[in-house]
Amino acid sequence: MAKKPSIPKGTRDFSPAEVARRNYIIQTIKKHFETYGFQPIETPSFENSETLMGKYGDEGDRLIFKILNSGDFISKVDDVTYSSKDSVSLTPKISEKALRYDLTVPFARYVVMHQNEIDFPFKRYQIQPVWRADRPQKGRFREFYQCDADVVGADSLIQEVEFVQLYDAVFTDLGLKGATIKINNRKILSGIAEVIGAKHLLVDFTVALDKLDKIGEEKVKVEMVEKGISEGAISKAQPLFEMKGTATEQLEKLKSILADSEVGMLGVSELEEIISTVDMVGLQSASLQLDVTLARGLNYYTGAIFEVAAPEGVKMGSIGGGGRYDDLTGIFGLKDVSGVGISFGLDRIYLVLEELNLFPDSLDTSLDVLCLNFGKKEGTASLKLVSGLRKQGLRADLYPTDTKVQKQFKYADKRGVPYVILLGDQELTDGKFVVKNMKTGDQKDYSLDAIQEFVEKLKSEF
């Protein structure tokens, strides 16, 4: 007997009910992507390793799933490399392809490869799985979906504003009230690093600062010192630890800190414009919040940075993120193409909606009508009736065998079918069929010659 089958760590199977819920989220996101003028593209699930490697930092490289070469790949490795047992030098010799780690880098590759066919500004969206060789936790998988929307070839800040609106539109539509869209600007972080004289340690500085909410001021400072940032520099950055109040107040504070930094002041004015414009257009259910500690690990961001936190009380990592990257395509040889984009974390949004019980009940219904089967003659008549209902766009099915009516009813009940049709010998001779409402238990006759009457009634109840 074969061993019990299993699936790899961090992967999942999805049942019909789960797929229905996932599709509901995807459809909602897709709908809003399209109303904002984005067009879909798809890219391969695996890319050449060199396309991905080095784009996400050392940590990212470690988390990229590598694909072994085909054929007798070991024999092609030279003896020196082989016997060195060094993974870093051996890996490129035995693996030339890797699974996609996110959708942004493949998109940048796409833009460069298709630059002559693309009409800029190019607004694309992409909903596909990505893979990370991470250690799984709750809301953290090795295979998960990202839903990305990006614009390239337009450096207007209106894009940033639109992305904030887009986040708001999607979360409002999903019934997820109180999502917080946190915003910051990489230029502000650069400016701060410049002002405190720790420019070369920008990444370490921001990574440490990012943890302020989680580990507190003292520990952040300890980490900064460990990374080689001087005490003097840290004390100059002190106002950052005391950023409170409204966005306007925080911006004023930043202006005084960053007065001597050109890049920093640019960041402040960009943020100011985005925030005031969002203020004017207004948001439905989400809130926009300036958060100077927001860093985001990905190194390619150069301007605005976004991150979306689930409503208060839900313990979940960020459910979306994004930002502006002025030179992502530069690494593939296409200069001066500015891009901005955001991403929705489908799997985490799912968990949040589930926790808050926000999935519509209608998703549980996968069949509108089930016709019971009473035998050969009745079955044939039923099939005709069911076909008629299907042509009207109803999800209708005929129970395939004429087993006990009780059993057929139980099946209907478990499938959550709202209406059951009975078309037996008696009904057939009378030229009618009986419809039972499974919720109320009421039964009603309809003429077989006028199924339209039944269809109308059903549709009016949806």
Add this chain to the structure above:
RNA sequence: GUGGUUGUAGCUCAGCUGGUUAGAGCGCUGGAUUGUGGUUCCAGAGGUCGCCGGUUCGAACCCGGUCUUCCACCCCA
């Protein structure tokens, strides 16, 4: 990648300091109910206790390894 945690029936979990045929609830199957589900009653099926190895007269329980789950780091959606 580091440290910890978890795994017993389809599901949620009991199972004493190691002791004989491993339990419950829910679910499932059949019947009460030969054209009426969701309630009720009765009966029944279902487990090499994650896997491999070790200690022991004896292991679900102890030890080692491995896989999985979840958690804290790292990082991130």
